[in-house]
Amino acid sequence: MTSKPYLTGHFEPAVDEISATALSVDGTLPPELTGRLVRNGHNPKPGVTPTHWFKGSGMVHGIRLRDGRAEWYRNRWVRTPALDGAPYMTENGPDLTASTAGTHIVEHAGRLLALCEANFPFALTPDLDTVGAYDFDGKLRGAMTAHPKTDPVTGELHFFGSSPFPPYLLHYVADAHGQVTHSAEVPGATASLKHDFALTQHHVVFVEGTVTFDANEHSGIPYGWDDHQPARIGVMPRGRGGAARIRWFPVEPGSALHVVNAYEDARGRVVLEAPTVDREGFRLSWNWWVGAPDRGAEPVVRSLTRRWVVDLAAGAVSEETVDDLAVEFPTLNDAFVGTENRYQYAVSFPDAGGRGGYGVVKYDRATGARLIHEAGDARLPSEAVFVPAAGATGEDDGYLLTVVSDLKQNASQLLVLDASGLDPIATVHLPRRVTAGIHGSWIPDTALEGGASD
Template identity: 80%
Template structure:
């Protein structure tokens, strides 16, 4: 096995596909958890060594729960042209179907979509087989972000396509029935890397950091930290003419991959929150992602939760780091997406000196309390997905679902935690150690076609 860090340890690829049924459960699975946890991962085929972690082909892992039982686990490669070596760049330009499809999995209007931000989404069946590239009946002409946002009130799906070449940024909206109803170029955008964004009740919020297109970067992901690239937040009113009224606000240099949430406060200011890295943090993560010599650290070791408060009346942005714990993969109860939330969750990582460990973190934004469920020695949890409890009356009344990679046992488990106190409710033992991965979703049975 190659020494590339993203192909070793927790991230060692799975070599095959399998299906296992009637999984062993410790504790009691809540019967209301009826659906599928589906999680994506970068998982190149045996014998393939990508030049960058992000270039690894997508493999989805699914766990089916019903009536207090864990019915099955299965894993499948997303069968895109890129899985068989098709290039992204061709003599006719980018091939938007040549996707790794390895970043995220979502459901919208009954469709399961595996996502990678440089390409079209790929539709999957409920059993995780690949249907094919999906372009919203020919209406989608750009790539689709791996982090679309579903408005919990309207059911609309907001997403964007970004490119290192004009048009740099296009905003899209699909209605609750899955029809693409709006596409508009966003003026003033640049070639800055845009991986995630936010929506509020009244605005769409974009983030341009200090990482931007660099044709001299040959890892296959042509971006690098460049001091000349200004960092900015773009605030755009929602609606058909919103792009014409976007305003860009300068912020401190940095790079944010994932948004926790955004909302308008009582004073009409836009509050945005999420983990960010500085120049050194980006360098450490990038060196791990490409397997550079002397990397020395894991990714996310200088990733700290940051809050921006944008005041449209004054044009000023208040910006502050609000925690000194290295975290990534923020999540929340998505019923509160776009409005002020009290609780958010994240995964903690060791810092650049190796201190600290992996865990599931809960923040109480009202009291400032931080609670951590320690994962344990050599145990890496995946992004913690929040599932509301039946008849929930509180924001944190629900469950957190996370898949843990356990190196010492060479095994993985699905942990079901009480989202209120982070206590363990149940453990589902999986038939193999699942590759450390990126993002996923809980898909209730009622949401599938």
């Protein structure tokens, strides 16, 4: 019996790759859901016990929907050199192809990319087979974040590469056709862990927390909380020459792995929101990730949504905790990336005191209302991916797709929820219990190069 929590319960790895067709559906799948829900997460091969949850090899799960049918499910390891034991560090330095590729999967310019922030992306086919490492035709000079952002107006992909060694931060822009058109080193950055970031109409917003490079951390992920590392928000003008004009603003200590959104309000202030942990929350989560005895019961505890308002004219930041519910994996209608969103979604977890439970949460930022779809006993939902309805007119006119891990039934289902009220619309029964993962995307057929593959 393993003592590693990330190999047990909802996180117990799948031991093989399977394919299944003609999946059973309860309810009615909206016909506009024609595409793939793809999910990524850490899933080491049988017999492998990674020293940190983040070190587990990536496995992608896909569910193909078309014309009201659930046509297939399949899962595949991302076949990188690391899957067969190749080390990240070599005598010649880091091998950027030796990736877990297990954090996220996105589509850009018709290409599916499995991502891990310490490495190159890995391209996959529409059927989730591995094509190989992808470096944007040699334009990618180092690692790529697992959280790129697509500008919903221009179709540009903004992303960054961070490192614990200089240059600490590089910013990239790829056009809608996938060609890198701009890259720049961002001055003033430090070795602080930078996992996610945000866009606004006129700015790129970086987040440096109180977690930074730690050469004494031996889990294989060399980061730790450091009270001497200042937490900061960097606001950089978009466009060429913007990096030279970045401004860094100190904020209260904390660590925010995932950003909800950022936008410029009517006064030109930059508003940023993200689930954030304090020192104790980070300690409990980190100990869960490495399997230390003194750990939280969940990988997410004390993770509360925080709002920062950066007044560029005054050179000041105000901040507040806006909710007392432990949440992570925030999402929104991606059409509102960079502009003011009214609605946002997250997965809720029991807090450090064991209060609350698993569920999908909807926030109304205009009224302050909070709505929860409770997942049920021993049922953990995945990150809820928003898909707009056909002919949508409202921000929450659409669906949330989430894969539930059900320990009591040893099964999983894809739930399709009405994003306006969180009511279930359809349930797709999957052929296995899907391991709890991290991030995923809805990929409509129209987005893939060469059309859909069956």
